Amino acid sequence: MNKTINFRGVKFPNPTVLASGILGVTGDSFKNVVRNGAGGVTSKSVWLERHEGHPGPVMMGTEHFYINAVGLPDGGIEKAKEELGKYLEWKERAPLIGNIVAGKIDDFENIAGQMQEIGPDIIEVNISCPNVEDEFGRPFACSTVDAGSVTKVVKKIVKNIPVIVKLSPNVANIGEIAKACEANGADGLTVANTFGPGMIIDIDTAEPILSNKVGGVSGPGIKPLAVKRVWDTASAVKIPIIGMGGVLTGRDVIEFMMAGASLVGIGAGVYYRGAEIFEEVNEEIDEWMKEQGVKELSDIVGKAVRK
Numbered sequence: 001m002n003k004t005i006n007f008r009g010v011k012f013p014n015p016t017v018l019a020s021g022i023l024g025v026t027g028d029s030f031k032n033v034v035r036n037g038a039g040g041v042t043s044k045s046v047w048l049e050r051h052e053g054h055p056g057p058v059m060m061g062t063e064h065f066y067i068n069a070v071g072l073p074d075g076g077i078e079k080a081k082e083e084l085g086k087y088l089e090w091k092e093r094a095p096l097i098g099n100i101v102a103g104k105i106d107d108f109e110n111i112a113g114q115m116q117e118i119g120p121d122i123i124e125v126n127i128s129c130p131n132v133e134d135e136f137g138r139p140f141a142c143s144t145v146d147a148g149s150v151t152k153v154v155k156k157i158v159k160n161i162p163v164i165v166k167l168s169p170n171v172a173n174i175g176e177i178a179k180a181c182e183a184n185g186a187d188g189l190t191v192a193n194t195f196g197p198g199m200i201i202d203i204d205t206a207e208p209i210l211s212n213k214v215g216g217v218s219g220p221g222i223k224p225l226a227v228k229r230v231w232d233t234a235s236a237v238k239i240p241i242i243g244m245g246g247v248l249t250g251r252d253v254i255e256f257m258m259a260g261a262s263l264v265g266i267g268a269g270v271y272y273r274g275a276e277i278f279e280e281v282n283e284e285i286d287e288w289m290k291e292q293g294v295k296e297l298s299d300i301v302g303k304a305v306r307k
C-alpha cells in the first residue's frame with residue numbers, strides 16, 4: 001500500500017498536513033507533529049512585521065465545533081526565519097508549507113520574496129484577511145479581481161517552488177475565485193479557511209464570550225460544508241487542492257480526497273485528539289485501504305467528482 005502524495009513535485013509521505021495556525025509556532029512544535037506522523041506542516045500566517053493578535057478569550061471548543069479569533073498574532077518574518085530555519089535544518093523533516101499574509105497587495109510581494117528565502121517547499125498565500133485598501137475592507141478572497149491580483153504578484157516573485165492560495169469558504173461561488181487564482185498562475189489551492197464569522201454568548205452574563213465578539217468556525221460541525229467547497233473547487237479547476245475543515249478521522253481524510261483533495265489539513269482535530277491524531281488517522285487510512293483493496297491512495301483523489 002502506498003500513501004505518498006506527489007503535490008506539484010513535492011513528495012509527502014502521507015496526505016495529512018498540519019493546518020496553518022495550529023501548533024505551528026516553533027520549530028520544535030513542527031518536529032513534534034512530524035514525529036507523530038504528519039505528512040507535512042504549515043506555518044501559521046507570517047506577516048512582514050510583528051502583528052498583535054486579539055486579547056483573550058480568543059478560542060473555545062465544544063464537541064461539535066471550534067471557534068477562534070486569535071487575530072493572526074505573529075512575530076513577523078524575522079522571527080519566522082529563526083523558527084522555520086530550525087525545522088528546515090532537521091534531517092527527518094517532512095515538507096514545510098510557509099503561509100504568508102498581508103493587508104495590501106504590494107506587501108504580499110515583499111513577504112513572499114522573504115518567505116521564499118527561508119526555504120519552504122511550498123508557499124501558501126492566506127487571502128482571507130481584509131484588504132485594507134478596499135473601501136469596505138473586504139477580504140481578498142471575496143473578489144475574483146483581488147484574489148487574482150494577489151496570486152499574480154506572488155507568482156511573479158516566487159521562483160522554483162509551488163505557490164498555493166488559501167481560499168475563504170464564505171463566498172457565494174468558490175469556483176469562480178478558484179478559477180481567478182488558477183488563471184493568474186496558482187499552482188494549487190487550499191480549501192478552506194474557517195467559516196463565519198460565528199458567535200457564542202455566555203448566557204449567564206448575556207455577553208459574547210470571545211473578546212473580539214466574533215470568530216472563525218472550524219472543527220467537526222463544518223466538515224460537510226468544507227467537503228462541498230472542495231468538490232466545487234475540484235469541479236472548477238485542474239490544479240491540485242489541499243482540503244480541510246473538521247477532519248478528525250482517517251475516513252474524513254478519504255472523504256476529502258474523494259471530493260478532490262490531494263492533501264488534507266488537520267487543524268482543530270489536534271485539539272480533539274492531540275498531536276497523536278496524525279498517527280491514528282494514518283492507521284485508520286491503512287485499515288480502510290486494506291478493507292477496500294486500495295493499493296495507491298492517490299488513485300482516489302477526485303473519485304466522487306469524476307462519476
Ligand SMILES: Cc1cc2nc3c(=O)[nH]c(=O)nc-3n(C[C@H](O)[C@H](O)[C@H](O)COP(=O)(O)O)c2cc1C
Pocket residue numbers: 019020021022044045059066068070072099126166192193194217218219220222244245246247265266267268269
Ligand atoms: C486557532 C486557529 C488558528 C488559525 N490560524 C490560522 C492562520 O494563522 N492562518 C491560516 O491561514 N489559517 C488559520 N486557521 C485556519 C485553519 O488553518 C483551517 O483552515 C481551519 O481551522 C479549518 O480546519 P479545521 O476544521 O481542521 O480546524 C486557524 C484555525 C484555528 C482553529
